Amino acid sequence: xxxxxxxxxxxxxxxxxxxxxxxxxxxxxxxxxxxxxxxxxxxxxxxxxxxxxxxxxxxxxxxxxxxxxxxxxxxxxxxxxxxxxxxxxxxxxxxxxxxxxxxxxxxxxxxxxxxxxxxxxxxxxxxxxxxxxxxxxxxxxxxxxxxxxxxxxxxxxxxxxxxxxxxxxxxxxxxxxxxxxxxxxxxxxxxxxxxxxxxxxxxxxxxxxxxxxxxxxxxxxxxxxxxxxxxxxxxxxxxxxxxxxxxxxxxxxxxxxxxxxxxxx
Amino acid sequence: xxxxxxxxxxxxxxxxxxxxxxxxxxxxxxxxxxxxxxxxxxxxxxxxxxxxxxxxxxxxxxxxxxxxxxxxxxxxxxxxxxxxxxxxxxxxxxxxxxxxxxxxxxxxxxxxxxxxxxxxxxxxxxxxxxxxxxxxxxxxxxxxxxxxxxxxxxxxxxxxxxxxxxxxxxxxxxxxxxxxxxxxxxxxxxxxxxxxxxxxxxxxxxxxxxxxxxxxxxxxxxxxxxxxxxxxxxxxxxxxxxxxxxxxxxxxxxxxxxxxxxxxxxxxxxxxxxxxxxxxxx
Numbered sequence: 001x002x003x004x005x006x007x008x009x010x011x012x013x014x015x016x017x018x019x020x021x022x023x024x025x026x027x028x029x030x031x032x033x034x035x036x037x038x039x040x041x042x043x044x045x046x047x048x049x050x051x052x053x054x055x056x057x058x059x060x061x062x063x064x065x066x067x068x069x070x071x072x073x074x075x076x077x078x079x080x081x082x083x084x085x086x087x088x089x090x091x092x093x094x095x096x097x098x099x100x101x102x103x104x105x106x107x108x109x110x111x112x113x114x115x116x117x118x119x120x121x122x123x124x125x126x127x128x129x130x131x132x133x134x135x136x137x138x139x140x141x142x143x144x145x146x147x148x149x150x151x152x153x154x155x156x157x158x159x160x161x162x163x164x165x166x167x168x169x170x171x172x173x174x175x176x177x178x179x180x181x182x183x184x185x186x187x188x189x190x191x192x193x194x195x196x197x198x199x200x201x202x203x204x205x206x207x208x209x210x211x212x213x214x215x216x217x218x219x220x221x222x223x224x225x226x227x228x229x230x231x232x233x234x235x236x237x238x239x240x241x242x243x244x245x246x247x248x249x250x251x252x253x254x255x256x257x258x259x260x261x262x263x264x265x
Numbered sequence: 266x267x268x269x270x271x272x273x274x275x276x277x278x279x280x281x282x283x284x285x286x287x288x289x290x291x292x293x294x295x296x297x298x299x300x301x302x303x304x305x306x307x308x309x310x311x312x313x314x315x316x317x318x319x320x321x322x323x324x325x326x327x328x329x330x331x332x333x334x335x336x337x338x339x340x341x342x343x344x345x346x347x348x349x350x351x352x353x354x355x356x357x358x359x360x361x362x363x364x365x366x367x368x369x370x371x372x373x374x375x376x377x378x379x380x381x382x383x384x385x386x387x388x389x390x391x392x393x394x395x396x397x398x399x400x401x402x403x404x405x406x407x408x409x410x411x412x413x414x415x416x417x418x419x420x421x422x423x424x425x426x427x428x429x430x431x432x433x434x435x436x437x438x439x440x441x442x443x444x445x446x447x448x449x450x451x452x453x454x455x456x457x458x459x460x461x462x463x464x465x466x467x468x469x470x471x472x473x474x475x476x477x478x479x480x481x482x483x484x485x486x487x488x489x490x491x492x493x494x495x496x497x498x499x500x501x502x503x504x505x506x507x508x509x510x511x512x513x514x515x516x517x518x519x520x521x522x523x524x525x526x527x528x529x530x531x532x533x534x535x536x537x538x539x540x541x542x543x544x545x546x547x
Binding site: 002005007013017018103104107114262263264 | 388401
């Protein structure tokens with residue numbers, strides 16, 4: 001336990017010694033804020049139009065039910081924020097393993113008494129904690145929309161859980177990409193590619209009408225539909241299992257990468 | 266001559282690695298120093314390239330052993346096999362009876378490793394780095410803090426203990442690297458190219474501290490610097506393209522008219538007597 005604690009502390013120090021951590025934190029908050037205020041501005045304009053004109057066939061002063069804070073601001077913000085995380089999170093994960101290899105410090109790390117399992121677990125833990133912190137910082141505006149829109153605390157918790165699980169899953173994929181290379185550039189580009197490819201396969205299902213089983217599998221591996229369910233305020237066991245599965249598979253793959261390096265050099 | 270490091274007032278490594286450090290201090294006089302390393306027919310290939318080709322080598326407890334050879338001779342590959350960072354392609358290797366391939370943590374309990382210059386975390390302060398290195402060796406609480414302070418004093422790091430490692434000169438970085446390797450006074454210390462990239466004064470400082478450690482640890486010195494090997498190693502082996510060219514007392518091996526010929530893989534005309542079998546040493 002002492003070794004693991006030492007590793008976690010070292011990883012935290014290295015992470016926050018880098019300006020990249022602060023830049024990514026600032027970017028996440030900035031992007032979330034810009035998205036929120038842009039949608040809020042659009043929402044206000046729509047409200048103004050409906051309340052001051054008869055356009056759209058509605059009587060002046062009436063607003064249709066689907067024009068509300070939840071549908072017009074909250075959902076699109078969450079949707080866009082989730083997608084933008086694909087761009088931001090690999091910028092944090094790219095250096096975690098790859099930088100150690102590029103600097104040669106991995107040799108120092110692997111000649112301590114830390115096992116490969118502890119090294120991977122420590123790096124995963126610190127990275128996950130960081131992305132959850134980033135989600136917490138970015139969640140201020142969506143939380144305001146939820147509370148102001150009268151959606152309720154239960155929904156708020158569900159949405160934050162979804163956002164955090166998404167961030168943790170994306171970071172796990174990024175860590176695997178980092179574990180297989182010593183080039184941070186390769187790590188970030190491959191992470192973007194994997195996360196983007198896994199994001200949504202629903203576009204493929206129309207082409208798989210003759211193979212419903214395959215269509216179900218393709219639908220099942222997509223991240224976006226699972227994330228959307230949380231955004232609706234619904235927490236399903238199958239979605240929790242899915243995100244836990246992404247983390248577990250990623251952990252195993254990163255562990256394999258470290259063991260494989262003993263074979264390949 | 267550069268400044269000397271402070272004397273080694275830590276009790277020589279004692280007891281089994283599994284024991285507490287306090288208990289180890291208590292058994293100081295009872296146990297022999299260092300570990301035994303035995304390689305038989307050790308091979309390592311990287312694809313078609315043969316980095317080590319059937320290496321037979323015995324290193325005795327407490328011995329300062331030099332591993333010599335030109336770049337690409339297989340020195341670093343050998344120490345990576347000893348530390349368990351790499352798996353062998355064939356042959357047999359044990360450290361105190363433990364295989365680095367199948368039981369790397371057991372080997373690393375006995376190991377202090379000093380990598381080439383600057384292979385330490387530039388984003389950490391010296392003290393924080395030593396704290397991490399100590400915890401990674403199961404040190405904690407007051408024992409850890411005492412060992413850190415001792416290492417800082419022993420390697421003359423007081424002036425830079427709270428500075429970022431990345432801001433230090435190469436000489437200081439190498440001292441930090443040595444300090445972390447000796448935090449728990451391990452029986453086996455492997456030093457890879459310890460003076461590479463250092464200026465002459467810094468080289469002298471590092472050699473001075475390694476000189477003090479002779480006889481107290483099994484020291485494997487990986488170098489292509491002949492004067493360094495003459496000064497520090499009691500015995501040495503010369504590798505060329507993964508094969509053992511010669512092995513024996515350093516004075517004998519490097520005492521020939523053209524020791525550099527060994528680096529070119531030319532076997533000595535009058536080879537030193539082979540090392541006794543390990544059973545005889547025991």
